[in-house]
Amino acid sequence: MTEFKNIKNIPKYIFEKGSISSLSDIVKEFDGFVVYFIDKFFQDNDVKKKIPARRNDLIQFIDTADEPKTSLIDKLCDQVKANGENCTCVVGLGGGSVLYIAKAVSNMLTNKGKAEDYQGWDLVENPGVYKIGIPTLSGTGSEASRTCVLTNVEKGIKLGMNSDYSMFDQLILDPDLTKTVPRDQYFYTGMDTYLHCMESLNGSYRNVVIDALSQKAIELCREVFLSDDMMSEANREKMMIASYFGGCAAGNVGVVHPLSAGLSIALGYHHGIANCLVMNILEEYYPYEYVEFKDMMEKQKVSLPTGLCSKLDQKIYEKLYSSSIIHEKPLTNALGAEFKTILTKEKMISLFKRI
Ligand code: ZN
Numbered sequence: 001m002t003e004f005k006n007i008k009n010i011p012k013y014i015f016e017k018g019s020i021s022s023l024s025d026i027v028k029e030f031d032g033f034v035v036y037f038i039d040k041f042f043q044d045n046d047v048k049k050k051i052p053a054r055r056n057d058l059i060q061f062i063d064t065a066d067e068p069k070t071s072l073i074d075k076l077c078d079q080v081k082a083n084g085e086n087c088t089c090v091v092g093l094g095g096g097s098v099l100y101i102a103k104a105v106s107n108m109l110t111n112k113g114k115a116e117d118y119q120g121w122d123l124v125e126n127p128g129v130y131k132i133g134i135p136t137l138s139g140t141g142s143e144a145s146r147t148c149v150l151t152n153v154e155k156g157i158k159l160g161m162n163s164d165y166s167m168f169d170q171l172i173l174d175p176d177l178t179k180t181v182p183r184d185q186y187f188y189t190g191m192d193t194y195l196h197c198m199e200s201l202n203g204s205y206r207n208v209v210i211d212a213l214s215q216k217a218i219e220l221c222r223e224v225f226l227s228d229d230m231m232s233e234a235n236r237e238k239m240m241i242a243s244y245f246g247g248c249a250a251g252n253v254g255v256v257h258p259l260s261a262g263l264s265i266a267l268g269y270h271h272g273i274a275n276c277l278v279m280n281i282l283e284e285y286y287p288y289e290y291v292e293f294k295d296m297m298e299k300q301k302v303s304l305p306t307g308l309c310s311k312l313d314q315k316i317y318e319k320l321y322s323s324s325i326i327h328e329k330p331l332t333n334a335l336g337a338e339f340k341t342i343l344t345k346e347k348m349i350s351l352f353k354r355i
Contacts (some may be wrong), residue, residue: 007209008164009248010144013171014239015325017233020134021173023091030130032088035080037102038134039064039094047093047136047177058083064097067270070152072114075103077108091132095189096140096271098132100148103166105133107148115161116152118137124163133168138239139189139272141196141247143171146217158261173244175237186231186303188272190239191293193246194221195275198289200251203333213249217242225296233335254334254345255285259351262324267308280304281354285334309355317349324348 014022027034030218040061042048049158058080080087087109092102106128108115118124135143142148146167147160160166171323178186197214220242221331224235241268260267260274276293283290297303309320325331331339 002192003233003247004232008146008167010168010171012169013173013244015173017237018174019172020047020050020177023050023132023134023172025089026132026170026172027052027089030088032086033084034089034091035083035087035105036060036091036093037076037098037105037203039098040134041180045180051093052153053325056084060085061214062094062098062101064095064263067158068101068148068150069102070115070119070150073104073108075151076101076105077115080105080109083108087129089130089132090128091134093134093136095135096139096142096149099135099140099142099168099186100160101235102133103128103168104150104161107161107163107165118150118161118163119150119157119159121162122164124161124165127165130170131168132170132172134172134174134177135240135243137181137185137189137247138178138236138243139192139246141243143168143173143252144244144247145250153196157264158265168207171244173240175233175240176237178240179231181231183231183300184302185272186239187225187297187300188223188270188276190224190230190243191276191279191296192272192298193217193239193242194225194258194289194293195279196246196253197221197251198286199254199256199330199334200249202286202289203254203330204336205252205333207251210249210251212243217245217249220245222292226292230300241316241328252333253332255282255331258324258327258330259348262320262352263355265323266319273304276304277308277355281351306355309352317352320352321348322344 001316036059081249090106091117110126133143151158152187197217259278263269263274337340
């Protein structure tokens with residue numbers, strides 16, 4: 001095994017307003033049937049009319065109230081197999097959750113066993129069926145990353161299928177698709193890119209390519225969130241590219257993401273808002289970005305709920321701590337190998353109490 005990292009990029013993407021119309025030409029090439037996973041949000045929307053579904057194709061609307069679970073992937077995979085044997089293309093149209101589902105199902109159509117068997121690093125053995133990603137929200141970077149994050153409820157873990165096979169073969173980046181996103185959600189999700197990249201740039205595990213992509217993504221986020229309207233046409237274009245660069249960078253995170261994961265596991269908050277709730281109390285660790293984050297919220301008139309964790313049961317505080325502190329790599333990246341003496345249990349719980 002070589003010790004050198006051999007990096008894969010997304011082979012094809014279209015970036016243009018209205019480019020969802022190109023989908024019909026792209027899927028025409030496939031002999032078998034196509035499976036579409038579409039966010040339920042678009043069920044009664046004009047976007048649905050742009051889906052070039054043919055007779056044997058399968059359309060599944062996905063409810064994103066919960067983040068994707070391994071059990072859901074197995075269930076969806078069975079449904080695809082019940083539709084026929086020759087699925088040759090999987091299309092995901094939606095936010096991060098739907099894109100992760102599309103990637104995971106595509107992989108499971110060509111690999112034996114259950115989705116949970118492939119949570120980890122480079123465990124997927126065979127390439128999945130052709131994957132097309134069409135993001136309708138910008139920020140998680142899931143369109144560009146080599147993972148699909150899944151929650152395994154029985155084992156209590158949230159972990160991705162990290163593999164080159166978990167990357168899309170084709171992306172359609174159409175900024176018109178983010179026009180209808182609710183403002184708060186647009187902000188929370190967009191900040192995922194900003195936070196991811198600033199954690200990476202403040203950490204000790206660094207690399208010139210990751211730094212360059214992260215710096216550009218942050219610059220675009222600043223232009224978007226410090227402007228008068230983060231959702232103007234030009235800003236939605238910029239945000240889509242910031243998210244793509246952030247996903248390509250996929251740098252190492254720091255203090256925000258581990259605590260955010262704790263909030264998701266212990267209290268069920270979605271990733272975007274959980275990140276923002278955590279950033280809102282981390283002035284001590286990221287003083288410069290904290291001020292900038294507050295400015296961005298004010299400028300875009302976005303608010304965050306408060307008092308969510310001030311009076312919880314001791315057991316919940318324990319769970320918040322244990323599901324955050326297990327993220328050793330990011331915490332080491334941010335605070336060094338002795339992170340447990342800096343971010344003690346007492347200290348972390350006192351931080352959570354301010355959320
Ligand atoms: Zn994130």
